[in-house]
Structure formats: structure tokens, C-alpha cells
Amino acid sequence: MKIIILAISVLFLPNLSPYFQNDELSSSIGKGKLLYQDFCITCHLPNGMGTKSVVPPLANSDFLIKNRSESIRSVKYGQKGNIMVNGIAYNGLMPAPGLDDDEVVDVLNYITHSWGNDLPIFTEKEIKTIKK
Numbered sequence: 001m002k003i004i005i006l007a008i009s010v011l012f013l014p015n016l017s018p019y020f021q022n023d024e025l026s027s028s029i030g031k032g033k034l035l036y037q038d039f040c041i042t043c044h045l046p047n048g049m050g051t052k053s054v055v056p057p058l059a060n061s062d063f064l065i066k067n068r069s070e071s072i073r074s075v076k077y078g079q080k081g082n083i084m085v086n087g088i089a090y091n092g093l094m095p096a097p098g099l100d101d102d103e104v105v106d107v108l109n110y111i112t113h114s115w116g117n118d119l120p121i122f123t124e125k126e127i128k129t130i131k132k
Contacts, residue, residue, distance in 0.1 A: 028109040029109050029110045030110075032111070036111065040107065048061075063083060079094040102124050104127050109121060
């Protein structure tokens with residue numbers, strides 16, 4: 001069954017094929033979605049669009065693309081101060097959600113593989129290198 005789904009995804013849904021090709025990523029995204037629903041959805045909304053000039057979007061976010069280490073740091077330790085996302089300035093406070101490094105991996109993999117984002121996979125080894 002998995003081979004059939006993979007073949008169909010490669011032929012007809014090329015943007016979804018990485019989900020089926022990498023069980024580890026698929027599992028991480030699934031766990032990350034649950035974490036997002038618990039910790040992030042209230043402010044960043046179910047569609048990842050946030051609130052213009054108040055809460056930055058995660059959907060199609062140039063900040064995620066251009067600032068990988070800062071993105072990790074934001075999820076791991078929280079965010080305060082000025083940031084630019086898709087040409088709009090944000091100066092809010094995002095408290096640290098208190099996630100373990102493996103949970104940071106999962107929520108980042110979910111965010112960066114949703115809503116038009118397609119970034120390289122985050123790993124726990126990478127997360128551990130980011131300090132406050």
C-alpha cells in the first residue's frame with residue numbers, strides 16, 4: 001500500500017512526495033502538528049497566517065527561510081524585539097513554550113513543511129547547537 005501511495009504522490013502530488021519518502025520526517029511532522037495545536041495555534045492561527053503587524057505569519061515566511069538559527073532560537077527560547085517577516089515589522093513577545101529539543105525539532109518540521117513552506121529537515125543535533 002505504501003508503494004502505491006508513494007507512486008501516486010510522486011506522479012500526481014510532487015509537493016507531498018517527501019512526506020511519504022521519509023518516515024522519520026512524516027512522524028516528526030505529525031508530532032509537530034499536535035505541538036503546534038497545543039502551543040502555537042492561538043497566536044499564529046490554524047492557517048499559520050498570524051495577525052498582520054501583531055503576530056508574524058509562519059505561512060510562506062521569508063524569516064524562516066533567511067533566519068534558520070533565529071527561527072530555532074525563537075521556538076526554543078521565545079522571541080522578543082523587532083523582526084521583519086515578509087516585509088512587515090513585528091515587535092511582540094513570544095514566550096518560550098518550554099519544549100524539549102526533540103519537540104522543537106517536531107514543531108519546526110511541521111511549520112517548515114506546511115502552508116507553502118518547504119525547508120530542509122531540522123534535527124535534534126542542530127537544535128542542540130543553538131544557545132540563548
